[in-house]
Amino acid sequence: MPADPVTGPEGTPPETAHKANGSGAPRSEADAAGESGAKTAWLPPTKPSGGINPLRAFLAMPIDSTPRTLITAVGLCFICSIFVSAAAVVLKPLQLENKRLDRQQNILEVSGLMYPGADVEYVFDHRVTPRVVALETGRFTDAIDPASFDQRVAARDPARSIDLADDADPASIGRRANHAVVYLVENDEGRVERVILPVHGYGLWSTLYGFLAVAPDGDRILGLKFYEHAETPGLGGEVDNPKWRAMWHDKELFGDDGEIRVAVEKGDQSSDPYAVDALSGATLTSRGVHNLLRFWASEDGFGPFLENLPQELSDNG
Numbered sequence: 408m409p410a411d412p413v414t415g416p417e418g419t420p421p422e423t424a425h426k427a428n429g430s431g432a433p434r435s436e437a438d439a440a441g442e443s444g445a446k447t448a449w450l451p452p453t454k455p456s457g458g459i460n461p462l463r464a465f466l467a468m469p470i471d472s473t474p475r476t477l478i479t480a481v482g483l484c485f486i487c488s489i490f491v492s493a494a495a496v497v498l499k500p501l502q503l504e505n506k507r508l509d510r511q512q513n514i515l516e517v518s519g520l521m522y523p524g525a526d527v528e529y530v531f532d533h534r535v536t537p538r539v540v541a542l543e544t545g546r547f548t549d550a551i552d553p554a555s556f557d558q559r560v561a562a563r564d565p566a567r568s569i570d571l572a573d574d575a576d577p578a579s580i581g582r583r584a585n586h587a588v589v590y591l592v593e594n595d596e597g598r599v600e601r602v603i604l605p606v607h608g609y610g611l612w613s614t615l616y617g618f619l620a621v622a623p624d625g626d627r628i629l630g631l632k633f634y635e636h637a638e639t640p641g642l643g644g645e646v647d648n649p650k651w652r653a654m655w656h657d658k659e660l661f662g663d664d665g666e667i668r669v670a671v672e673k674g675d676q677s678s679d680p681y682a683v684d685a686l687s688g689a690t691l692t693s694r695g696v697h698n699l700l701r702f703w704a705s706e707d708g709f710g711p712f713l714e715n716l717p718q719e720l721s722d723n724g
């Protein structure tokens with residue numbers, strides 16, 4: 408086996424490699440210095456042609472040296488970042504597909520159409536029609552494709568959203584997109600039996616995103632479901648509790664005078680047509696839900712659309 412120019416025959420330490428290779432000549436200046444007993448700085452081994460071989464130089468470094476540790480750490484980070492980036496790119500389409508299915512499932516749940524084993528895509532395609540609403544006029548528009556419209560992205564674009572003044576922003580959302588995608592849910596006879604509105608607003612720790620189901624009269628609530636938030640499990644997270652969610656069924660958004668009356672208030676509200684009991688130990692999240700519902704029922708939210716809803720449904724039915 409030919410002698411390795413750095414380590415000598417397999418496993419031979421650099422200090423003795425030149426002796427072991429039988430040539431009798433030291434291989435490098437460092438070795439020469441070592442042989443004469445003089446203490447000099449470590450020098451990278453050279454290729455036979457005279458150039459520096461980085462891999463051999465790295466392998467020749469003492470295993471616990473600072474440069475070797477640093478190079479190993481940086482190299483590992485680099486390799487891991489390549490794996491993570493590749494996984495993110497490869498899995499992106501799958502993530503988007505899962506997100507779409509999750510959205511559909513949440514819409515079916517708040518529509519009362521979700522049951523164990525349901526084919527989410529099939530039920531959604533046959534019973535739910537997404538439509539874009541221009542929030543200012545409260546009318547449906549076909550100018551925007553509901554499949555490609557992203558309300559969160561639009562809300563960040565000044566050209567496609569409005570800035571909300573503090574006193575007009577009880578939900579603390581800052582900006583509101585000019586359009587929203589709503590979902591018309593049909594019964595077996597093909598008549599729209601509920602309309603699903605996307606709502607969001609700030610709780611205690613996070614923005615809560617959810618769907619509010621209303622009857623075709625635009626007043627009666629049929630369901631409320633949050634699909635994304637970071638409130639504390641067991642406290643604010645109880646917005647997901649089916650018992651609390653069930654309390655929203657048949658509550659009304661507006662009083663007879665047209666004023667917004669929907670509310671979240673402490674105490675038993677079972678006989679109140681507009682209010683639901685606040686979550687215990689989660690007054691701030693409850694207040695957030697109260698505020699966001701009142702915002703989305705207002706002029707700046709779905710107010711105009713809810714007023715037009717019976718007419719819009721008969722025109723577009």
Ligand SMILES: Cc1cc2nc3c(=O)[nH]c(=O)nc-3n(C[C@H](O)[C@H](O)[C@H](O)COP(=O)(O)O)c2cc1C
Pocket residue numbers: 611612638639640642643644686687688689690691692693
């Ligand atoms: C660790 C921790 C997490 C909390 N999470 C929430 C929460 O998610 N939502 C909320 O309204 N209050 C939360 N609270 C409680 C609030 O700080 C506040 O005390 C509560 O909203 C008051 O509600 P109460 O009047 O019903 O007791 C949390 C408190 C602690 C210490």
